[in-house]
Amino acid sequence: MIESIPLHWSFDYNHGAQKPDYARELIELLHLYKDSSDSRNVNTVNGQHRRHVYQILPNYWHGYQRRNNQNESISIGEVVVERRQENGDLWKYNVRYINNTNGENLRYRFSCRDEIYRPLHENWNVEVHNSCTDIYSKLSWDGYLTSIPEIQLRINNTDITAGKIDNSLPLTCNWALFDVFPALVESNKEKVDSVDIAILDDLEQLRPKCRIGYLDTIESPISLVGYFLYGTGSLPSYWWVDANGNTVIVSSVFETLVLKEKMG
Amino acid sequence: MNQHPNILFINTDQHSWDAISAYGNPYLHTPNIDLLHQNGVSFTKSYCTDPVCAAARSSWATGLYTSETGVPFNGGQLHPEIPDIGQVLKKGGYRAFHCGKWHVPGRDVRESFEVLYYGNDNIGAGGAAYYDSASTHAVADFLTNYDEKEPFYLQIGYIDPHDVCEYLHNHEEKRIPNPVEQGILSENELPPLPENFDYDIRETVLNRVCRRVDDALIHSRILKAVREWDELHWRYFRWNYYRFIEKVDAEIGRVLSLLQQTSFNDNTLIIFSADHGEACGSHQLFQKFALYEESVRVPFIVSCLREGISIEKERFDNTHFVSGVDLLPTVCDYANIETPEASQGMSLRPLVERNDTNWREHAYIESNYWGRAIITDQHKYITEYIPKTTEDFIPPGPDEKQLGLVQLFDKQNDPGENVNLAYEPNYQEVIDTCRDKLLKQESQLNRQKNVHNRPQNTITNWGNRLQDYWQNSK
Structure with a gap:
């Protein structure tokens, strides 16, 4: 009777086109990660190596069509967040995002300093491959922070400015938030007042002023602490963290990422 | 250039x-x-x-x-x-x-x-x-x-x-608490209600059946949800x-x-x-x-x-x-x-380029197959065609006898379109003028029969519901 388990409103999409599979699949994924045997810290020569794999469940009502067999997963893709600690004070991220709906397969490579808000460090690279059959098939760009300070992107040898940075706010990337919220829990800051930060969404879109803060604590279906995030050009999303430093659920307008596998 | x-x-x-x-x-x-x-x-x-x-x-x-x-x-x-x-x-x-x-x-x-x-x-x-x-x-x-x-x-x-x-559909089957009671936003971060939040209920039958009644033709489940909203939700x-x-x-x-x-x-x-x-x-x-x-x-x-x-x-x-x-x-x-x-x-x-040119004196809009509007500098005239008893799937108009209810707004003095002047005797002349503009505009259109099953089905189903409303309201 998994369907009858109430979900928190922030990730409850057990209705509409997905009913009742959304809750069942979400809870099955949670059990999968909880039962995962490889939950130990993995130390490399230079520090930790962590890898989290998320299933993308669709939130959206409009236009959702399950492909193929009705008994198959409602999943529409996968996210792999992998990072290694290097030289003690840097985390090198390698994130893959594969979305079967829009056809894009993205790889993000970037570095952050080992601080609570994971400030973005120096330069980064994004590669996109599009599996759709029309003209656009791939794109890549490099980005870097200038001394002005502003964000520069180089797309096919064309340089553009992606925005000026307010130095009073930490600048991070949305993919590093998978470690920011657990760090808040770990530092016992989970219930402090909300905090303003700047986010470079997908390493291309600057959201100059976003707010993160504590949302709620739940015990079912598992024990989790929740946070919210919103800002200019950024719809609210909800981030749920377990007691072991894992971001377990991330729910935004169109999708919910659910942790299914972890290492470190 | x-x-x-x-x-x-x-x-x-x-x-x-x-x-x-x-x-x-x-x-x-x-x-x-x-x-x-x-x-x-x-x-x-x-x-x-x-x-x-x-x-x-x-x-x-x-x-x-x-x-x-x-x-x-x-x-x-x-x-x-x-x-x-x-x-x-x-x-x-x-x-x-x-x-x-x-x-x-x-x-x-x-x-x-x-x-x-x-x-x-x-x-x-x-x-x-x-x-x-x-x-x-x-x-x-x-x-x-x-x-x-x-x-x-x-x-x-x-x-x-x-x-x-999507935000609206998400309300269909669950209650999303307002962000103020959740401590996410403070009330002063939210825009106010629009000044024209309230409205004159004397609308066309088409708008009532499409958007207002319990089993509205368009997104009635969202309608049901938003009826529970308080001011902060809006x-x-x-x-x-x-x-x-x-x-x-x-x-x-x-x-x-x-x-x-x-x-x-x-x-x-x-x-x-x-x-x-x-x-x-x-x-x-x-x-x-x-x-x-x-x-x-x-x-x-x-x-x-x-x-x-x-x-x-x-x-x-x-x-x-x-x-x-x-x-x-x-x-x-x-x-x-x-x-x-x-x-x-x-x-x-x-x-x-600021060159002299003869320009139109009104805008003409259609909506939900039977709805029509003429907008002039001074007024907005909204009306509807009553669905045909025997549907031929040719879009209605210009046919004065088939016109239904009217909404008339004074755009200069009532920009929020709050007061329907169509029921004021003094405005009959304005209504007549706007109707003439509508009929003249429509006489210049090349309306063609909708031949495909899907639009025909929509026209039939919606038309029946509208006919029912007209019959019952008599």
């Missing part, structure tokens, strides 16, 4: 005319659409032809009103013999590209355009969260690689802020709508930033508009489908970021009525291509 400039048509979806920070809206920040206004002419009396996606888009594509195109609602089918903007431009020597949302049922976008990106399953009505950034990537790839000798026409169909519909809905617009503004920003770094910047005409607006709580309505200003009035900006095309900077044109049917003739005029003879639209180029 080059006789064949490149033309970029950037469109958003469900974007009301005033949801732009350069126009003085304090509840959102749209620096990139502002940039288009700062480098161009904004037509503030711009109206869609029909406040729903597919219908309005069929007018953009053809220069025809929706009773002519075969797409009077989302389930219509474009009549096959009508040429579209892609075909016209290709014939005129342009390379015609499409990227993102198209939503003109009955016409395969790939037959009329070279398509940069259209999703895995062909983009439908919604899905900005996935498709808009991919569209920007596709355009980035295009702008940094295009080196053909022919000029290009590129239309970019962004979906946001249409994803506000205000939070508005807050969300503005965030969706900021999101798409940022996408537009990346396109403009790239364009500015290319050799096309000096010689690219940019047109920005939206297919229809969003009620956003006005008249206690959500989404579109109604003939009130918030749903039918849309941005329309003609711009160039450099000096290669003669366009005044930062000018508001508050005088001329612009319609979605004007897109095709405007593009053709700038491209030096002949506009299809059947087009109902007019080129905005003389208005942009």
Whole structure:
């Protein structure tokens, strides 16, 4: 009777086109990660190596069509967040995002300093491959922070400015938030007042002023602490963290990422 | 000016005319659409032809009103013999590209355009969260690689802020607490209720049956949910709508930033508009489908970021009525291509260049197949056709005897459209004049039978419900 388990409103999409599979699949994924045997810290020569794999469940009502067999997963893709600690004070991220709906397969490579808000460090690279059959098939760009300070992107040898940075706010990337919220829990800051930060969404879109803060604590279906995030050009999303430093659920307008596998 | 400039048509979806920070809206920040206004002419009396996606888009594509195109609602089918903007431009020597949302049922976008990106399953009505950034990537790839000798026409169909519909659907089966009681937002961060939140219930039967009654024809489950909303929920809905617009503004920003770094910047005409607006709580309505200003009035900006095309900077044109049917003739005029003879639209180029031209004195809008509006400087006249007893599937009009209820608003003294003057005896002369304008306008349309099953079924089912309402209200 998994369907009858109430979900928190922030990730409850057990209705509409997905009913009742959304809750069942979400809870099955949670059990999968909880039962995962490889939950130990993995130390490399230079520090930790962590890898989290998320299933993308669709939130959206409009236009959702399950492909193929009705008994198959409602999943529409996968996210792999992998990072290694290097030289003690840097985390090198390698994130893959594969979305079967829009056809894009993205790889993000970037570095952050080992601080609570994971400030973005120096330069980064994004590669996109599009599996759709029309003209656009791939794109890549490099980005870097200038001394002005502003964000520069180089797309096919064309340089553009992606925005000026307010130095009073930490600048991070949305993919590093998978470690920011657990760090808040770990530092016992989970219930402090909300905090303003700047986010470079997908390493291309600057959201100059976003707010993160504590949302709620739940015990079912598992024990989790929740946070919210919103800002200019950024719809609210909800981030749920377990007691072991894992971001377990991330729910935004169109999708919910659910942790299914972890290492470190 | 080059006789064949490149033309970029950037469109958003469900974007009301005033949801732009350069126009003085304090509840959102749209620096990139502002940039288009700062480098161009904004037509503030711009109206869609029909406040729903597919219908309005069929007018953009053809220069025809929706009773002519075969797409009077989302389930219509474009009549096959009508040429579209892609075909016209290709014939005129342009390379015609499409990227993102198209939503003109009955016409395969790939037959009329070279398509940069259209999703895995062909983009439908919604899905900005996935498709808009991919569209920007596709355009980035295009702008940094295009080196053909022919000029290009590129239309970019962004979906946001249409994803506000997802926000609404999410309320259908669960209670989402307002963010103030959750401690996420403070009340003073939320926009206020619109001044025209309350409304005059003396609406057309069509609007009541489509949008108000318990089993409303359009999205009745959302209606049921929003009836439970308190003031903060409505205000939070508005807050969300503005965030969706900021999101798409940022996408537009990346396109403009790239364009500015290319050799096309000096010689690219940019047109920005939206297919229809969003009620956003006005008249206690959500989404579109109604003939009130918030749903039918849309941005329309003609711009160039450099000096290669003669366009005044930062000018508001508050005088001329612009319609979605004007897109095709405007593009053709700038491209030096002949506009299809059947087009109902007019080129905005003389208005942009401040040249004398005879211009229309009203806007004409259709809605939900039977709804009609005429907008003049002083009044808005809304009416409806009563469904035919024996349906022939030819869009109604011009037929005075079949007209139903009327809403009349004084636009100068009641811009929020709060008081229906149609029941005031003093206004009969105004109503008669507006009705004559409507009938005259409709006598110039080439209305064609909807021959496909799906639109016929919709017309039959909706018509029956409307007939029932008329019968029961007697």
